[in-house]
Amino acid sequence: MSKKIGKVKDWGSRTGRKSKSETKTPSMELSNLTTEALEDLLQDPVQLLSSLQVILEKRNSFKEESPVPLKKYFQTKHGKLFHGSCFELLNTIEDNSIDCIFADPPFNLAKDYDNGTDDKMNEADYLEWSRAWIDLCIKKLKHGGSFFLYNIPKWNIPLADYMNKKLNFRHWITVDMTFSMPIPNKLYPSHYALLYYVKGEKPNTFTPPRTPIKTCNRCGQEQNDYGGYKNKMNPLGINIRDVWSDIPPVRHAKFKNRDANELSIKLLDRVLDIATREGDLVFDPFGGSGTTYIVAELKNRRWIGSELGDCSVIKERFLRIKEEGDRLAESREALNTLFTDKALQIRLKSGLGFKNYNISNEQIERVLAKSKNKQMSITQ
Ligand SMILES: C[S@@+](CC[C@H](N)C(=O)[O-])C[C@H]1O[C@@H](n2cnc3c(N)ncnc32)[C@H](O)[C@@H]1O
Numbered sequence: 001m002s003k004k005i006g007k008v009k010d011w012g013s014r015t016g017r018k019s020k021s022e023t024k025t026p027s028m029e030l031s032n033l034t035t036e037a038l039e040d041l042l043q044d045p046v047q048l049l050s051s052l053q054v055i056l057e058k059r060n061s062f063k064e065e066s067p068v069p070l071k072k073y074f075q076t077k078h079g080k081l082f083h084g085s086c087f088e089l090l091n092t093i094e095d096n097s098i099d100c101i102f103a104d105p106p107f108n109l110a111k112d113y114d115n116g117t118d119d120k121m122n123e124a125d126y127l128e129w130s131r132a133w134i135d136l137c138i139k140k141l142k143h144g145g146s147f148f149l150y151n152i153p154k155w156n157i158p159l160a161d162y163m164n165k166k167l168n169f170r171h172w173i174t175v176d177m178t179f180s181m182p183i184p185n186k187l188y189p190s191h192y193a194l195l196y197y198v199k200g201e202k203p204n205t206f207t208p209p210r211t212p213i214k215t216c217n218r219c220g221q222e223q224n225d226y227g228g229y230k231n232k233m234n235p236l237g238i239n240i241r242d243v244w245s246d247i248p249p250v251r252h253a254k255f256k257n258r259d260a261n262e263l264s265i266k267l268l269d270r271v272l273d274i275a276t277r278e279g280d281l282v283f284d285p286f287g288g289s290g291t292t293y294i295v296a297e298l299k300n301r302r303w304i305g306s307e308l309g310d311c312s313v314i315k316e317r318f319l320r321i322k323e324e325g326d327r328l329a330e331s332r333e334a335l336n337t338l339f340t341d342k343a344l345q346i347r348l349k350s351g352l353g354f355k356n357y358n359i360s361n362e363q364i365e366r367v368l369a370k371s372k373n374k375q376m377s378i379t380q
Contacts, residue, residue: 029165032161055128058125058128059128059131059132059135060132062087062128062129062132062133063087063132063135063136064087066084066085066087066088067085067117067308068083068084068085068308069084069088070082070083070084070085070088070089070092070306071083071084073307073311073314073315074311074315074318076293076297076318077297078296078297078300078301078302078303079293079296079297079302079303079304079305080303080304080305081287081290081293081305081306081307081311081314081315082304082305082306082307083306083307083308083311084306084308085306085308086133086285086286086306086308087132087133087136088306089285089304089306090133090136090137090139090140090285091136093140093283093304094140095139095140096139096140096141096142096143097140097142097281098137098140098141098142098145098281098282098283098304099142099145099146099204099205099275099276099280099281099282100145100146100147100148100271100272100275100276100280100281100282100283100301101137101140101141101145101146101147101148101282101283101284101285102148102150102268102271102272102282102283102284102292103133103137103147103148103149103150103284103285103286104150104151104261104263104284104286104288104292105130105133105149105151105285105286106119106286107119107151107152107155108120108121108123108126108155109152111261117308126155127155127158127159130155130159130162131159131162133285134149134159134162134163135166137283137285138166138167138199140283141199142199142204143199143200143204144198144199144200144202144203144204144205145198145199145203145204146170146196146197146198146199146203146205146274146275146276147163147167147195147196147197147198147199148194148195148196148197148271148275149163149194149195149197150175150192150193150194150195150263151192151193151195152189152192152193153191153192153193156172156193156195159195160172160193160195163195163197167197167198167199168197168198168199168200168201169195169196169197170196170197170198170203171194171195171196171242172193172194172195172196172242173193173194173195173196173242173243173244174191174192174193174194174242174243174244175191175192175193175194175244175247175267176190176191176243176244176245176247177190177191177192177247177249178190178249194244194271196274196275203275205274205275205276205277205280206274206275207273207274207277208239208240208273208274209237209240209270209273209274209335209336210234210236210237210238210239210240210335210336210337211237211238211240211246211334211335212237212238212334212337212338212339212340212343213226213233213237213238213338213339213343215339215343215346215347216346217346218346218350219346219347219350219352220343220344220346220347220348220349220350220352221347221350221352230356230357231356231357231358232358233338233357233358234338234358235337235338235357235358235359235360236336236337236338237335237336237337237338238338240270240274244267244270246266246334247264247266247267247270248264248266249264250262250263250264261288262288262289262291263288263291263292264291265291265294265295265324265327265328265331266328266331267291268291268292268294268295268296269295269299269328269331269332272295272296272299272301273299273335276299276301278299278300278301279300279301279302280301280302281301281302281303281304282296282301282302282303282304283303283304283305284303284305285305285306286306286307287305287306287307287311287314288307289313289314289317290305290307290313290314290317290318292305293305293314293318294317294318294321294324295328297318297321298321298324298325298328337363338357338358338359339354339357339359339363341363341366341367341370344359344363344364344367345367345370345371348367348368348371349371
C-alpha cells in the first residue's frame with residue numbers, strides 16, 4: 001500500500017518540475033475522482049476492480065442492445081435512412097469514414113418518443129448509454145472529422161468530460177433558447193449546450209459563415225457601438241460567436257413535422273457550413289423528424305441516419321423538401337453580409353442610412369429599389 005501512495009505523490013507537479021506521469025496514462029484518468037473516492041478505493045482495491053467490471057458490462061450491454069431489427073427505410077440521391085437502433089447501424093459503418101457527426105439524443109426527460117425505449121433511465125444508466133454510443137461514433141469518425149453533441153447542460157457537463165479524453169475540444173456553443181417552464185427555486189433554463197469536438201489535432205474543414213450586425217427591428221440602430229471602426233468592418237459580416245441567439249425554436253404547428261422535439265434547419269445549416277463541404281459524409285444517429293438529413297440533402301452532403309421510432313415522418317418530410325429548401329434559402333439571406341436587406345431598409349426609413357459602412361453598390365441599389373417598390377405599393 002505504501003508503495004502505491006509513493007507513486008501517487010509522484011503525480012503532483014506542484015514544484016513545477018515535469019513529472020514522468022504528465023504524459024497521458026490511464027491512471028491520469030483517475031485524477032478526475034474526488035479525493036474521498038480515491039481514499040475509499042485505496043482502502044478496498046478489490047471493490048475497485050468489481051466496480052470497474054460492472055461499469056464495463058453495463059456499457060457493453062448497451063452496445064449489443066437492439067430492440068428492432070435494422071432495416072433500410074428509404075434512400076435519396078445523397079443519403080440513406082435506417083429504421084432501428086443507432087448501435088446496430090454504427091456496427092455496420094466502416095471505421096474512420098464519417099466527416100461529421102451531429103447528435104441530438106433523447107434528453108432523458110421522460111418524453112414519449114413512441115419507440116419502445118425508456119426516456120427516464122436512472123442518471124448513471126443514461127450516462128453509460130451515452131458513453132456507449134459516443135464510443136462507437138468516435139470509432140467511425142475520420143481523423144480531422146467533427147463531432148457535435150446537442151443536449152442540456154446537465155448531461156453535457158459529464159459527457160464533455162468523457163469526450164475530452166478521446167477528442168479535441170473546440171467549443172461549448174450556447175444555443176440561447178427557452179426549453180421548459182420556469183422551475184421553482186431555480187433560474188429559468190434558457191440554453192442548450194452544443195459541444196463541438198474534432199478527432200485529432202485540427203479539423204479537416206472549418207468554414208464558419210459570417211453573420212450580420214445585430215440591429216433594432218424598429219429603427220435599425222446597431223445594438224453594439226462599433227465606434228470609429230465602422231468603415232474597417234468586413235463587408236461580409238462579423239465573426240460568428242459561440243453564443244447563438246438567432247436560432248428559432250420549432251414550435252409553430254405550421255412548421256412542425258411531429259409533436260416531439262425538432263430542431264431548426266438554421267441550426268443544422270450552420271453546423272454543416274462550419275464543419276463540412278459538399279460531398280462529405282454526415283451521420284446523425286437520432287433521426288427524429290429528420291432535420292439533419294433534410295439539410296444535408298439540400299446542401300449536397302452525403303448522409304446516413306437511424307431512427308428507432310416512426311420513420312414515416314422523415315419520409316414525408318422529404319416529399320416536401322422543396323418547401324424546406326425555400327425556407328433554408330430565406331434564412332441564408334442573413335449570412336455573409338454586414339446588414340440584411342431588411343435591416344438596411346429600416347435604417348433608410350429611420351434616417352440612419354448606410355453611412356460609414358463598407359456596403360456594396362449592388363446591395364445599396366437592391367435596397368433602394370426594394371424601398372421604392374414598397375413606397376409605391378403603399379401610395380398606390
Ligand atoms: C431529440 S430527438 C431528435 C430530434 C431531431 N434532431 C430533429 O430535429 O427532429 C431523438 C430521437 O432519437 C430517437 N432514438 C432514441 N434512441 C435511439 C436509438 N438507439 N437509435 C436511433 N434512434 C433513437 C428517438 O426516437 C427520437 O426520435
